[in-house]
Amino acid sequence: EIVLTQSPGTLSLSPGERATLSCRASQSVSRNRLAWYQQKADQAPRLLIYGASSRATGIPDRFSGSGSGTDFTLTISRLEPEDFAVYYCQQYGSAPDTFGQGTKLEIK
Amino acid sequence: EVQVVESGGGLVQPGGSLRLSCAASGFTSSNFWMDWVRQAPGKGLEWVANINGDGSEKNYVDSVKGRFTISRDNAKHSLYLQMNSLRAEDTAVYYCASERSGLDVWGQGTTVTVSS
DSSP states (O other), X not given: OOOEEXXXXXXXXXXXXXXXXXXXXXXXXXXXXXXXXXXXXXSOXXXXXXXXXXXXXXXXXXXXXXEETTEEEEEESSOOGGGOSEEEEEEOSSSSOEEOOOEEEEEO | OOEEEEEOOEEEOTTOOEEEEEEEESSOGGGSEEEEEEEOTTOOEEEEEEEOTTSOOEEEOGGGTTTEEEEEXXXXXXXXXXXXXXXXXXXXXXXXXXXXXXXXXXXXOEEEEEOO
């Protein structure tokens, strides 16, 4: 099983700032099948990025994903008020799929 | 509209059983893997199981192997999760999701509570 470790656990930033979230895998993620999700309170998760760097339908271009192998990054270029939420990475290249423990992005 | 809708959650005693259902609409679900993901109260997301388009391949997280069974009925555009020998630690919101490119369509979730 691939273990995903996200850092930091909590990130405190202000609107307009840049956010950088990390996801590190215990072994290489097959075919870079790494996704990022956003979850707000009492809502289902929303897919942001798949295949490590492809934006899902309707996702603003301030969200970008990068990385390969074992190290992946989600970048939000300029934070909007609605971006404060919890973010999860997931690998779906090797069974069983696994999620990271999440990064909470909070308003500073 | 592309959507999936879960049902079947509820309160069950430890050791009991429950069957969750997920109805897909607005897309040809039989072409895609479908997944179950759960979230315990106040906790993160945990992937539970998935099944390929024709039902011939299934994967499970270790903690549910031998207790949970994922299945699908493509004629009914439906996904199921049969949960047996339920434990308190299975208490969670269970989400159904389609796996087209990542988990791109999620339902609103159905709550399972295992308690005496």
